Amino acid sequence: MDLFENINHPADAAHKTDLEKKHYPTVEAPGSVKSWEPFDVTVTVGKELAHPNEGGHFIQWVELFYNDVLICRTELTPTIYEMPVRMRLKIGQSCTLKARTRCNLHGIWEGSVDLNVE
Numbered sequence: 001m002d003l004f005e006n007i008n009h010p011a012d013a014a015h016k017t018d019l020e021k022k023h024y025p026t027v028e029a030p031g032s033v034k035s036w037e038p039f040d041v042t043v044t045v046g047k048e049l050a051h052p053n054e055g056g057h058f059i060q061w062v063e064l065f066y067n068d069v070l071i072c073r074t075e076l077t078p079t080i081y082e083m084p085v086r087m088r089l090k091i092g093q094s095c096t097l098k099a100r101t102r103c104n105l106h107g108i109w110e111g112s113v114d115l116n117v118e
């Protein structure tokens, strides 16, 4: 499998490889929020197994989508920026929050969480 020809996901979420643990973005948000009230979301790459953060190997950017609509993009500078990426949102309807991230050596990875809006 060529990591640069796909949007990558762990093949088996219960049994991730070390490569998957280092690259899969974990999206964390409250299980339930009130309509249009601000809440915090974090995206962490390498939550289970730290991803390198050095000049030759690093996470280049993190994007967050409301369903399939891009709502935030953060560019990261290696060695200076540390995970997680934090964002404050306010949303009116239940949705899937999806993160996409790119490693300069291992391509684009995706993770998501469902958000319930009351």
Ligand SMILES: [Fe+2]
Pocket (backbone or CB within 6 Å): 023, 051, 057, 058, 103, 104, 105, 106
């Ligand atoms: Fe990587």
